[in-house]
Amino acid sequence: MFLGSSGSPSQLSGHRHPCGSNSRGALTSSGSHCRCPVGMEHGLRTPLSRSSVSEVIEEACQEAEIYRNAGIDGLIIENMHDLPYTFDVGPEVCACMTAVCTAVRRTCPSLPLGVQILSAANQQALAVGHASGLDFIRAEGYVFSHVADEGLLNACAGELLRYRKRIGAEHVQIFTDIKKKHSSHALTADVSVEETARAAEFFLSDGVILTGTATGVQASPHELQILQAVRLPVLIGSGVTRENVEEYLDASAMIIGSHFKKGGYWANALDPERVKRFMGKVCELRK
Numbered sequence: 640m641f642l643g644s645s646g647s648p649s650q651l652s653g654h655r656h657p658c659g660s661n662s663r664g665a666l667t668s669s670g671s672h673c674r675c676p677v678g679m680e681h682g683l684r685t686p687l688s689r690s691s692v693s694e695v696i697e698e699a700c701q702e703a704e705i706y707r708n709a710g711i712d713g714l715i716i717e718n719m720h721d722l723p724y725t726f727d728v729g730p731e732v733c734a735c736m737t738a739v740c741t742a743v744r745r746t747c748p749s750l751p752l753g754v755q756i757l758s759a760a761n762q763q764a765l766a767v768g769h770a771s772g773l774d775f776i777r778a779e780g781y782v783f784s785h786v787a788d789e790g791l792l793n794a795c796a797g798e799l800l801r802y803r804k805r806i807g808a809e810h811v812q813i814f815t816d817i818k819k820k821h822s823s824h825a826l827t828a829d830v831s832v833e834e835t836a837r838a839a840e841f842f843l844s845d846g847v848i849l850t851g852t853a854t855g856v857q858a859s860p861h862e863l864q865i866l867q868a869v870r871l872p873v874l875i876g877s878g879v880t881r882e883n884v885e886e887y888l889d890a891s892a893m894i895i896g897s898h899f900k901k902g903g904y905w906a907n908a909l910d911p912e913r914v915k916r917f918m919g920k921v922c923e924l925r926k
Contacts, residue, residue, distance in 0.1 A: 675712035679896030
């Protein structure tokens with residue numbers, strides 16, 4: 640999933656697929672001239688679901704196989720179809736996500752795997768990741784407050800890191816969105832992206848994620864200047880495509896979901912050919 644940068648906590652190791660790492664371990668490493676792509680699985684769809692849990696698991700594992708065979712560097716599993724989102728995530732979501740993540744781990748035993756649970760269910764994601772043998776989570780609302788489409792979201796770093804220690808999940812890394820998508824940041828209009836990244840670093844984030852304004856919207860390449868402001872991995876979390884990937888080669892990693900779907904739309908089925916073509920471009924850039 641992720642490729643590393645200087646200042647990252649540890650390195651990927653082991654056999655490399657021609658177009659990816661396919662090696663479990665840390666999500667960041669150093670020494671590459673083309674940053675690692677992370678595939679996104681947009682699973683789970685309650686209350687809109689007509690699928691059983693077993694069907695959700697089967698679909699997730701099929702997608703994981705496609706990503707793995709294409710040489711992707713890692714995967715993140717997210718309940719993005721679980722509309723409408725709520726801050727009050729119930730035990731049924733955690734149970735289903737644990738089952739899905741455990742099955743994907745069996746399918747991809749050597750890939751770095753992560754999870755995100757919407758909306759802002761960061762403690763639940765840590766518990767699921769820990770129980771499923773995953774390597775990281777993607778967290779929302781780590782520092783500062785903002786108004787998301789689900790409502791007001793306040794900073795959670797203190798509680799989240801204490802919870803991680805309490806459940807013995809300190810090996811699960813926490814990568815955090817800053818100035819996140821689908822949100823108003825009027826409350827922190829006087830706080831720059833660089834200052835937000837520094838705050839996340841001060842509050843012991845394992846890495847920060849830059850996004851555009853919405854899912855599939857391109858993040859500003861200019862914001863990669865925060866690489867000079869922090870000694871953390873800086874990831875791109877939306878809008879990366881085969882056509883613009885070269886604009887993000889300074890990033891520590893790229894999380895890609897929408898571009899890999901049919902028609903480039905996040906809610907559509909995974910398109911193996913789009914994944915293959917993207918990874919072919921990555922192979923060219925790595926030569």
